[in-house]
Amino acid sequence: MILQINFKSGMPIYLQVVDQIKAAAASGALRPGEVLPSIRPLAEELRVNRNTVAKAYSELESLGVIETLPGRGCFLKGNHSALRKEVRRKLLIVEIDQAIVQAHHLQVPRQEFLELVNERMDVLEDKRHANVNHKED
Amino acid sequence: MILQINFKSGMPIYLQVVDQIKAAAASGALRPGEVLPSIRPLAEELRVNRNTVAKAYSELESLGVIETLPGRGCFLKGNHSALRKEVRRKLLIVEIDQAIVQAHHLQVPRQEFLELVNERMDVLEDKRHANVNHKED
Amino acid sequence: MILQINFKSGMPIYLQVVDQIKAAAASGALRPGEVLPSIRPLAEELRVNRNTVAKAYSELESLGVIETLPGRGCFLKGNHSALRKEVRRKLLIVEIDQAIVQAHHLQVPRQEFLELVNERMDVLEDKRHANVNHKED
Amino acid sequence: MILQINFKSGMPIYLQVVDQIKAAAASGALRPGEVLPSIRPLAEELRVNRNTVAKAYSELESLGVIETLPGRGCFLKGNHSALRKEVRRKLLIVEIDQAIVQAHHLQVPRQEFLELVNERMDVLEDKRHANVNHKED
DNA sequence: GTGGTCTAGACCACA
DNA sequence: GTGGTCTAGACCACG
16 A cells, blocks of 8 residues: 655545545555455555544545444455445536546547557456466466 | 546645646646636636635645736746656546545446446546537537 | 533543534424534634634534535535435434443333334424424515 | 343443443333342352342442342342333334344344244243243252 | 645554 | 544635
């Protein structure tokens, strides 16, 4: 687990942690059941206050991404998402629209955009498999 | 101009506006000399306080991206070396990856995700045309 | 809105706030769309730190009970619960079991317990109607 | 003895144990002189650390509710004026109301709620019998 | 005025 | 050691 915090992005630190851990989970860098770095050491490593990391973790818990067992640590949950299809759709649309709007702003044509989406899905999937295989060694 | 604001991202709204306009300028979607939407209508369209849009514009002005001519409006300044394709690609990949991660997280299968992407591109394009027509009335 | 905090119960203050606001919502003392007391004044009234109230409110938001619009305030949402039936069932069973176990400990026989449940449902429903009518005056 | 622990309530586990045993003692479900489950098996049954149960028992001892005879076990002390019916009722109403509020919150209709209550009473009673039979083996 | 973030530091509960 | 709660106080973003 390597997290990169950008202190000047304007994006709250705790949200950066949340996003990166979500990404790590999706990419297979973290696997279900695996323990996350504990709050205090991680806070030191990121040179951030303990409460900030704690807030990120508590956000992740309420999102159903991790489970925290007080006194023992925080663990990645497997197969989350107890949400209605309708709600999932809305959450996903938010992200998709941001990407499409960015593509529009950058003048990337539709076809090229779709190719890039496919490419990234392949890349991220490969990464996931690589992570899984690496861990099974 | 399409701006997409995410009220829940934790990122300040005015910064979202700044980033998106910078992206549009850098890619050539907005051309030097072109007029930007004026503050009041844009604030209404985004359902945001006028002060927020004003702050974004003033930020853009101090960055040298736009020029404000009081009473006449805001105009894009010249000499924006269009970003190299490589850079545009990277900016776009950031957004795309976030959407893919979210999809993986919500357990949305690849095919469904791609369909949703296409659907949203249609929806957003329609919206864009509607805006254009509305302005031509 | 009158909240009663018990500082010695061992139950976290912010959770007491959460529970009482959930109860106020269910009882109709708060109605959808209505604004909640703002964080700072409420914290003063309860003689509690601002952050503690903020934590309660943020918990309520992630539970889907309230909606918070930064700079404007916190508002009660109407008709929450985007959860799967299965999940709702589990959440409810936790509460029901606690009541049944308490009844067992207090040696309240089954029939008497069921009568009490019915009685309370009537009482709470009446309260809800009274609140609604009172507000419509 | 049935103890129901809620790991997510924010209320310390040892206090939950204390409260429930006090309730059982106060109502006469546990009688003076009766032996309490010993620490190790109870900790296993509740899936809790032995220290936690030990702490609850020591708390109960310092409250004068139980008496620990090292090597022999923990026993309920005498003279627990059984609570008046009125008081028992109030203690129970607290729990029942929480369940009803939760049901309202989750939009579970009255009939469905009552069916669930009945179902859980059956389930918990079965579990109780299973425990008893298990001990008689 | 609103809510949000972050820090620093104290204390508690649990393993 | 772990995570959780709470306080006090500073600063920011937004309306």
